[in-house]
Amino acid sequence: MNLKDAYEFFDELDDLDHGGSTKSNKKVSKKRESKKLETDARLFVRAQEVAREFKFTYKAARFEEAWLLSSLEDIADHRWVSDVLRKVKAGKEASVYLCKAGAALPGAEFVVAKVYRPRTLRNLRNDGMYRAGRPDLDDEGRIVIDDGMQHAMQKKTDYGRELLHQSWIAYEFTSMQELYAAGADVPKPHAMSSNVIVMDFIGGDNVSAPTLSDVKLARSEARVLFERIMHNVDILLAHERIHGDLSAYNILYWDGDITLIDFPQVVSPKANRHAFEIFQRDVKRVCDYFVRQGVQADARNLAISLWTSHGYRATRDEDDDAS
Numbered sequence: 066m067n068l069k070d071a072y073e074f075f076d077e078l079d080d081l082d083h084g085g086s087t088k089s090n091k092k093v094s095k096k097r098e099s100k101k102l103e104t105d106a107r108l109f110v111r112a113q114e115v116a117r118e119f120k121f122t123y124k125a126a127r128f129e130e131a132w133l134l135s136s137l138e139d140i141a142d143h144r145w146v147s148d149v150l151r152k153v154k155a156g157k158e159a160s161v162y163l164c165k166a167g168a169a170l171p172g173a174e175f176v177v178a179k180v181y182r183p184r185t186l187r188n189l190r191n192d193g194m195y196r197a198g199r200p201d202l203d204d205e206g207r208i209v210i211d212d213g214m215q216h217a218m219q220k221k222t223d224y225g226r227e228l229l230h231q232s233w234i235a236y237e238f239t240s241m242q243e244l245y246a247a248g249a250d251v252p253k254p255h256a257m258s259s260n261v262i263v264m265d266f267i268g269g270d271n272v273s274a275p276t277l278s279d280v281k282l283a284r285s286e287a288r289v290l291f292e293r294i295m296h297n298v299d300i301l302l303a304h305e306r307i308h309g310d311l312s313a314y315n316i317l318y319w320d321g322d323i324t325l326i327d328f329p330q331v332v333s334p335k336a337n338r339h340a341f342e343i344f345q346r347d348v349k350r351v352c353d354y355f356v357r358q359g360v361q362a363d364a365r366n367l368a369i370s371l372w373t374s375h376g377y378r379a380t381r382d383e384d385d386d387a388s
């Protein structure tokens with residue numbers, strides 16, 4: 066594919082993604098758009114080179130291939146994965162792929178690679194609410210202290226956006242590391258690169274675990290799992306974290322056990338001024354699901370008792386920015 070074709074191809078992909086842009090948007094973003102296409106085309110050409118070294122079983126759709134190859138280059142180089150077998154699911158922010166574990170993970174058969182969509186194509190969720198009071202992290206998961214980097218992020222330059230994207234992913238990875246070490250039910254995280262997180266696969270022979278939202282539980286089992294999830298919520302609080310998007314859609318169910326996933330938006334109960342609100346919403350969404358499974362649960366009281374048991378004040382005080 067020559068450069069011109071690559072430009073058109075990414076154009077097509079973008080239209081596909083955003084359902085076409087409006088006239089006024091077009092005018093405003095034309096310059097930015099062409100810059101982005103240039104970058105994406107370069108990425109595509111690079112991916113073609115990588116493709117010669119790293120081949121996988123999964124037949125990616127045309128638009129997926131360049132992104133997947135360039136995203137996984139580093140991960141494959143480090144032997145975290147040796148093959149991509151199939152796509153498990155395409156989410157709003159990332160697609161998750163079942164992979165064969167590489168030589169760096171002796172003993173493991175499968176892992177998944179959560180590959181984030183390119184920053185420019187990601188459906189940005191309103192991340193301001195989650196980022197409040199949360200220092201940004203670099204590609205090693207360390208707090209960014211460099212003035213230039215901080216400035217770029219504040220100004221939302223291209224470089225700054227790249228850094229913010231990286232920080233979002235780093236929060237997911239470092240939270241999973243800490244929570245896994247604390248005994249929470251999360252997939253074991255193995256590696257992070259600029260666009261990918263490699264973690265344990267939850268599921269069995271060729272079947273990935275469904276999310277709780279797709280499962281109907283017997284009442285007796287529901288009670289036990291509900292308590293297990295609340296135990297996990299408690300571990301998170303003990304490690305100064307609130308999931309921030311917890312619901313039956315972000316909990317996997319396999320072999321009678323639950324696993325919490327999808328952590329990039331985690332917030333600090335101490336530093337985020339919306340923390341209690343976000344926490345209550347998490348607890349309520351879990352309770353809503355379990356009430357439908359026949360469990361008696363009072364979301365409000367439960368949230369307050371968990372929250373206060375960790376010494377936090379159960380208020381919605383806007384000024385309660387304890388950072």
Ligand SMILES: Nc1ncnc2c1ncn2[C@@H]1O[C@H](COP(=O)(O)OP(=O)(O)OP(=O)(O)O)[C@@H](O)[C@H]1O
Nearest residue numbers: 154156157158159161177252265266267273326327
């Ligand atoms: N470790 C895992 N093992 C098996 N399946 C997984 C794993 N992690 C994620 N999945 C699958 O991939 C889906 C998307 O993962 P995740 O929720 O982390 O990404 P997302 O892009 O934020 O998705 P969404 O926008 O749908 O919430 C999950 O609903 C689940 O079906």
Ligand SMILES: [Mg+2]
Nearest residue numbers: 156314315327
């Ligand atoms: Mg999710």
